[in-house]
Amino acid sequence: MARMCQFAGGPDQPAQNMGTVGKALDLLDLFTHQQPQMGLSLLARAAGLNKATCHRLLTELESRGMVEQVGPAREYRLGPAVLRLAALRESAVPTREAAMPVLRRLAEATGETAHLSHLVAGRLQTLAFAYSARHGMKVTMEDADFLPFHSTASGAAVTAFLPEAEAARILDAAPDAALFGGRVESCRTHGWAETLSTFEKDVQGIAVPLFDAASACSGALAVAAAAPRMTPDLRRLILTELRQAGAEITALWGGTPPESLATLWRDAA
Amino acid sequence: MARMCQFAGGPDQPAQNMGTVGKALDLLDLFTHQQPQMGLSLLARAAGLNKATCHRLLTELESRGMVEQVGPAREYRLGPAVLRLAALRESAVPTREAAMPVLRRLAEATGETAHLSHLVAGRLQTLAFAYSARHGMKVTMEDADFLPFHSTASGAAVTAFLPEAEAARILDAAPDAALFGGRVESCRTHGWAETLSTFEKDVQGIAVPLFDAASACSGALAVAAAAPRMTPDLRRLILTELRQAGAEITALWGGTPPESLATLWRDAA
DNA sequence: TGTGGTGGTTCACTATTTGAACCGTTGGTT
DNA sequence: AACCAACGGTTCAAATAGTGAACCACCACA
Numbered sequence: 001m002a003r004m005c006q007f008a009g010g011p012d013q014p015a016q017n018m019g020t021v022g023k024a025l026d027l028l029d030l031f032t033h034q035q036p037q038m039g040l041s042l043l044a045r046a047a048g049l050n051k052a053t054c055h056r057l058l059t060e061l062e063s064r065g066m067v068e069q070v071g072p073a074r075e076y077r078l079g080p081a082v083l084r085l086a087a088l089r090e091s092a093v094p095t096r097e098a099a100m101p102v103l104r105r106l107a108e109a110t111g112e113t114a115h116l117s118h119l120v121a122g123r124l125q126t127l128a129f130a131y132s133a134r135h136g137m138k139v140t141m142e143d144a145d146f147l148p149f150h151s152t153a154s155g156a157a158v159t160a161f162l163p164e165a166e167a168a169r170i171l172d173a174a175p176d177a178a179l180f181g182g183r184v185e186s187c188r189t190h191g192w193a194e195t196l197s198t199f200e201k202d203v204q205g206i207a208v209p210l211f212d213a214a215s216a217c218s219g220a221l222a223v224a225a226a227a228p229r230m231t232p233d234l235r236r237l238i239l240t241e242l243r244q245a246g247a248e249i250t251a252l253w254g255g256t257p258p259e260s261l262a263t264l265w266r267d268a269a
Numbered sequence: 270m271a272r273m274c275q276f277a278g279g280p281d282q283p284a285q286n287m288g289t290v291g292k293a294l295d296l297l298d299l300f301t302h303q304q305p306q307m308g309l310s311l312l313a314r315a316a317g318l319n320k321a322t323c324h325r326l327l328t329e330l331e332s333r334g335m336v337e338q339v340g341p342a343r344e345y346r347l348g349p350a351v352l353r354l355a356a357l358r359e360s361a362v363p364t365r366e367a368a369m370p371v372l373r374r375l376a377e378a379t380g381e382t383a384h385l386s387h388l389v390a391g392r393l394q395t396l397a398f399a400y401s402a403r404h405g406m407k408v409t410m411e412d413a414d415f416l417p418f419h420s421t422a423s424g425a426a427v428t429a430f431l432p433e434a435e436a437a438r439i440l441d442a443a444p445d446a447a448l449f450g451g452r453v454e455s456c457r458t459h460g461w462a463e464t465l466s467t468f469e470k471d472v473q474g475i476a477v478p479l480f481d482a483a484s485a486c487s488g489a490l491a492v493a494a495a496a497p498r499m500t501p502d503l504r505r506l507i508l509t510e511l512r513q514a515g516a517e518i519t520a521l522w523g524g525t526p527p528e529s530l531a532t533l534w535r536d537a538a
Numbered sequence: 539t540g541t542g543g544t545g546g547t548t549c550a551c552t553a554t555t556t557g558a559a560c561c562g563t564t565g566g567t568t
Numbered sequence: 569a570a571c572c573a574a575c576g577g578t579t580c581a582a583a584t585a586g587t588g589a590a591c592c593a594c595c596a597c598a
Binding site for chain 4: 287288289308320321324
């Protein structure tokens with residue numbers, strides 16, 4: 001079960017399972033903060049689809065309100081139907097709402113930016129963040145973006161506690177396998193991951209993993225601090241608060257940390 | 270262009286355009302507050318799909334995080350990916366966020382429950398609402414639900430300003446065509462719609478339509494008041510505030526009311 | 539008047555989706 | 569314990585639905 005990769009060394013698996021609806025959903029993922037709306041041709045090119053195919057998919061998405069066309073250029077953007085789905089999801093399982101108070105408390109206690117992400121479909125998705133009012137200079141973030149595994153503390157923390165197969169996939173894709181592998185390994189032994197100036201210059205990230213009910217890693221909680229004002233004391237404080245908050249959110253989400261990590265955190269406290 | 274219904278009296282058009290992704294997206298619409306999660310068989314039955322088909326669609330939705338399976342019964346529920354999409358949509362076009370202050374002000378000024386819905390894919394979707402703190406007894410609402418056209422003031426208001434073809438479709442589906450048609454006609458002449466004890470007993474609804482940039486009706490703003498405390502004065506107040514707030518939200522959304530309604534509202538003020 | 543860019547449509551080809559029947563479990567009844 | 573029904577999930581021949589090169593009409597620029 002651990003090694004599902006039967007094609008030895010097959011480094012390129014560019015096309016995954018490609019159903020029609022998969023392609024349609026991939027289209028939705030093309031919209032970002034940087035490009036919240038785009039035309040048919042651009043979408044087709046970005047998705048690697050024929051224009052006709054892309055058009056049909058978009059039409060179908062539009063008929064259900066998942067995207068909408070706007071302006072004289074008839075560009076596409078995400079539609080209002082997603083709002084209903086999200087509201088329904090949050091009402092059924094209030095992931096974000098439940099974690100927000102803890103997140104705010106963490107930001108307040110550390111004086112730095114707190115940041116929550118969770119694993120969805122193999123990617124690390126920003127769920128929420130909270131700023132502290134203490135300092136004028138702070139690390140700012142964009143909501144609803146994907147986090148790169150290899151350059152963030154959250155990414156390392158999650159990778160450290162992923163099933164072996166998936167962790168291997170991420171490790172293989174790392175540009176600097178040794179460095180990233182080291183961070184992951186360190187997280188496995190200490191219970192937290194740390195980066196400095198990898199995601200962004202002069203930003204120090206410290207992260208702990210979060211877990212679901214099956215003790216599988218489901219996300220990460222991080223503090224992104226301005227490196228210039230970091231001190232050993234502050235670092236100790238962040239670690240303490242982070243472990244505490246991480247345990248809380250995991251509990252709020254109905255999850256349980258794996259035994260190994262639970263003891264690690266207990267000993268540290 | 271006005272009358273697209275070429276099959277005279279054709280009352281049953283049960284199957285619309287049915288692409289594969291349409292079916293998949295329809296699955297998402299089956300989740301409600303009442304049933305936030307359901308098993309494979311139930312979903313297949315509710316969607317009118319074969320179990321195998323339904324399973325494949327769900328698997329594909331799950332691979333993109335649009336749904337997730339949970340618990341020993343492996344039931345499905347909406348997944349975390351919808352959160353990202355909604356956050357992105359709100360960031361690109363802050364429909365809800367922009368309207369919230371106006372909505373709250375409306376609730377405060379009238380002392381009743383204010384309610385905002387918009388038209389998506391031919392249905393009226395609850396977008397937000399605001400309560401007033403003035404009275405202990407108030408009309409309460411569920412977010413992220415669909416509103417029936419025929420029994421709500423919002424439904425009548427929207428229908429009154431829809432393109433003829435769509436309005437006819439809704440009118441034809443009305444259980445009491447005369448009553449509903451009367452409400453719609455009244456809204457066309459006065460600029461607002463009103464219901465009493467239709468959606469729920471002892472609830473009086475008053476609604477005005479909202480418009481997009483092309484002066485097409487895109488939603489409705491309503492006040493749901495407890496009928497027992499309604500007075501002519503209160504009703505006048507609600508109407509004034511409602512027109513004002515409706516014009517504001519339409520403007521905030523970058524829309525413009527059709528000239529006919531604009532003059533109606535000007536004269537009333 | 540050409541050239542290259544849109545958004546959108548057509549239609550023969552075929553690859554994808556479909557659904558009856560199947561399996562292995564589970565949980566309640568007789 | 570045997571039975572039954574309903575569950576989630578899988579198989580595979582049959583056929584339906586998706587695909588993409590080539591096609592408009594349009595616009596802007598030169």
